[in-house]
Amino acid sequence: MLIVMHHHATPEQVDQVIAAVKVMGLTAEPIPGSLRTAIGVLGNQGYVDDSTIRTLPGVRETIHVSKPYKMASRDFHPEASIIDVAGVKFGDGEKPVMIAGPCSIESEQQMMDAAEQVKAGGGQMLRGGAFKPRTGPHSFQGLGIEGLKYLQQAGKAYGLPVVTEVMRIEQLDPICKYADMLQIGARNMQNFDLLKEVGKTKHPVLLKRGMSATIEEFLAAAEYILSEGNGNVVLCERGIRTFETATRNTLDLSVVPLVRELSHLPIVVDPSHATGKRMLVPVMTKAALVAGAHGIMMEVHPNPAQALCDGAQSLAGGDFAELMQEIERLLEFLQS
Numbered sequence: 001m002l003i004v005m006h007h008h009a010t011p012e013q014v015d016q017v018i019a020a021v022k023v024m025g026l027t028a029e030p031i032p033g034s035l036r037t038a039i040g041v042l043g044n045q046g047y048v049d050d051s052t053i054r055t056l057p058g059v060r061e062t063i064h065v066s067k068p069y070k071m072a073s074r075d076f077h078p079e080a081s082i083i084d085v086a087g088v089k090f091g092d093g094e095k096p097v098m099i100a101g102p103c104s105i106e107s108e109q110q111m112m113d114a115a116e117q118v119k120a121g122g123g124q125m126l127r128g129g130a131f132k133p134r135t136g137p138h139s140f141q142g143l144g145i146e147g148l149k150y151l152q153q154a155g156k157a158y159g160l161p162v163v164t165e166v167m168r169i170e171q172l173d174p175i176c177k178y179a180d181m182l183q184i185g186a187r188n189m190q191n192f193d194l195l196k197e198v199g200k201t202k203h204p205v206l207l208k209r210g211m212s213a214t215i216e217e218f219l220a221a222a223e224y225i226l227s228e229g230n231g232n233v234v235l236c237e238r239g240i241r242t243f244e245t246a247t248r249n250t251l252d253l254s255v256v257p258l259v260r261e262l263s264h265l266p267i268v269v270d271p272s273h274a275t276g277k278r279m280l281v282p283v284m285t286k287a288a289l290v291a292g293a294h295g296i297m298m299e300v301h302p303n304p305a306q307a308l309c310d311g312a313q314s315l316a317g318g319d320f321a322e323l324m325q326e327i328e329r330l331l332e333f334l335q336s
């Protein structure tokens with residue numbers, strides 16, 4: 001439930017409402033706004049009886065929010081959030097953030113070469129998986145902690161904050177030590193225990209949409225992280241499973257403007273996993289930016305033909321640099 005105060009309500013009246021919410025055994029989250037204050041009510045399992053609250057001085061109206069996500073919604077948080085990852089900012093009014101790097105960390109040299117190419121092309125963040133969620137157990141599973149060290153080293157050498165995937169709660173401590181941002185992969189979007197533990201850290205999180213998750217489920221997954229006290233969540237559309245087999249997944253671009261309306265959290269797009277095809281990555285990157293994405297995460301590898309994972313959807317460094325020049329021109333046009 002959302003309690004909307006009159007614009008002339010006094011701070012004492014706001015405090016009185018907060019106290020009344022607490023007496024009901026619920027949590028009150030004041031949401032100050034430029035025109036009036038609202039108070040979000042959290043912790044209820046079902047309908048909240050608002051008969052007492054509505055009679056309190058200063059209360060204008062109560063709005064019942066039946067969505068499974070509240071803290072992630074615009075109702076509770078009308079202003080767009082800016083998420084800061086070691087100085088790189090995601091959100092409205094910020095330049096879209098380009099995150100690039102290989103699918104998997106393969107060696108110290110590969111990560112250094114990738115970081116050099118990402119930096120040279122104008123990317124702002126470096127990606128690389130150390131713990132890989134592979135479809136089959138015989139595929140390369142990642143270098144683990146050793147890989148995290150290479151990622152951190154390459155990021156520091158080129159001044160690029162780094163993001164990497166966490167698959168299990170036990171990996172959280174080392175990953176928080178080596179990485180600036182935690183990635184929750186599509187397969188773990190509804191691993192609620194993992195989401196809760198990630199929510200207990202203050203580390204920025206890149207939450208990827210599950211391959212068969214609805215927008216409501218996607219935002220409800222973000223709610224798990226937010227409700228544990230970590231508001232630093234960036235959403236990532238990475239394609240969904242449909243009947244189509246010509247592409248690896250089906251990129252659902254309409255999710256970008258929809259999420260921007262429903263939620264205050266930034267949203268980025270991953271055209272690499274969404275399409276599975278290198279040829280489609282540049283054009284879908286541009287389409288995502290036109291749709292309003294706050295950033296892009298794409299796979300870039302120093303030698304895609306030799307990649308241990310996802311080479312077919314990875315750009316070579318030169319292709320990335322070329323695409324980044326086209327993006328600069330597109331962003332200028334979009335701002336004009």
Ligand code: PEP
Binds near residue numbers: 103129184186187208
């Ligand atoms: C990845 O980004 O490395 C990855 C495994 O992506 P997804 O979870 O979207 O499949």
Ligand code: MN
Binds near residue numbers: 103104273299309310
């Ligand atoms: Mn990949």
